[in-house]
Amino acid sequence: MYICVCNGLNENTVREAARKNKGNQSAVKIYQTLGVKPQCGMCLCDAQNICDNEREDNRVS
Numbered sequence: 001m002y003i004c005v006c007n008g009l010n011e012n013t014v015r016e017a018a019r020k021n022k023g024n025q026s027a028v029k030i031y032q033t034l035g036v037k038p039q040c041g042m043c044l045c046d047a048q049n050i051c052d053n054e055r056e057d058n059r060v061s
Contacts, residue, residue, distance in 0.1 A: 003046050006039035007031070014047050018054040027051055 001011045009031075017030045027047035031038055038044055 003050070004031075004036075004038070004043035006043070007034075007036040009034065009036070009043070009047075011050065014050050015054060018051045022055070022058050024055060025051065 003009050003011050003014050013034065014027075014030060017033055018025070021030065021033065025033075027044050027050075028038060030047065030051060
């Protein structure tokens, strides 16, 4: 599923980037690591939820 249509980022891409950073960054910082910026901003809530989920998963592991 696409999370950011403007930048063509799918859920797997965002989730993988969040995992590499152990979920310890905001969605905007994750986008920066992927070399893009949020455009319209409609994706930020979903992207942040992915980052938060990855952070929680790292705490449990």
